Amino acid sequence: MAREFTRHPSPWMIGAVFTGTLIARIAVGDWQATDALIPLVVVATFPLTEWVIHVTVLHWRPRHLGPITLDSELAVKHRAHHTDPRDIPLVFIPTRSLIFTIAALLAIALLAFPRLGLGLTFLLTITTLGLLYEWTHYLIHTDYKPKHALYRAIWRNHRHHHYKNEHYWFTVTTSGTADRLLGTAPDPAEVPTSPTARHLHAS
Template sequence: MTALEPTGAITRVRRWLHDRRVAQARVEALASAQVDADEDHLARRPRTATVTLADAAGRFWRHPSPWIIATTMLVAGTARVVVGGYHVSDLVLVLVMLASFPFVEWVIHVFVLHFKPFEVAGVTIDPLLAREHRAHHADPRDIPLVFIPPKVYWWLLPTLVAVSVFAFARLGLGLTYLVALTAIGLVYEWVHYLIHSDYKPVTAAYRSVWRNHRLHHYKNENYWFTVTTAGTADRILRTFPDPATVPTSPTARDLDAR
């Protein structure tokens, strides 16, 4: 063997690099094909098969989460009217909640839903929301997995009621908080459901929201975390790159493999 001839180790490294490039190209092709197929499915659907907003809404209300949220909002709204005593602070609170929600949504998505399980003293820490979200990524077309799991409300609702009653100087302000929060939650569930349904995007605004979330599911799970807006918090928090500059992630559908 001369000094110019590759050794067996170098040959193996070259073969490994070649195989890796081939595998990455295959992942890129499959992801692109999935996105193209989904978008083509929605764009070219025959008129007789078009899913209208009314169709989507009818199916939306077949799931328990919207009813739980809507019932809580109705009860809280009724209590707010009975308590009365409206102040400018009620309006300010609502505006602050609306302005901050994209960032709250981002934080929950990144740190709660994409929580990575770990062990402490032999016990695996793996919350229900994180487990359900991994299942949602594995099958984004499974509609029941789109919604907040009903079990979550067993502890979430008592917590929110306690916060609204004890964390504010006025009971009326706390009830305003609860009404606004449940209204925002209902909008979140509706938009998230609609994105994963067969409803065809019509407006440019909704199409941008729809595409933003689909990039998160089919392109790369490390970006595009906002759901109800088109990358508002993502743009500020630097998770809104040009899709052409981001490699397709092989774990977008398998978060356990990260």
């Protein structure tokens, strides 16, 4: 299972950034109390961030401005992922989109923080969560069966999103904290099975 995971580009790309950032962070030093605060804030807000990205970016409905179609690779690939949730390459962040994302995160780490060490701490936290996201999402879409309660809750939520109703259960790596907060974690028994869960935005 891990061997299949490492056959895809995104774990290697995120892992390379993580490794380089870790080496740079140790070399820079300058550890301060805020270096502990940044991971706490990022991890605490990650379920909400994940929910917002899933709803607004991945479930983006193509818009048309005259002859121009406003769409993104992430949204296109995510629609394909819903069509065939067991197509493993579609589980991972698309390479081109990931390159742009990494470039943006590097810019934020280098320019948006008052000191380099703090920016590197931010980037180290984000890449750690990125690897966790890719592994969890991959595992959910394999035949691996949950053995522990926490992962079982995460697995169940995302399976409901794909096979029950695409309008609910948007978190992937958490057990639905943001979904409960934002009203997208109903009782599955009370939610009708959506005819468009496999074909997003179809009428």
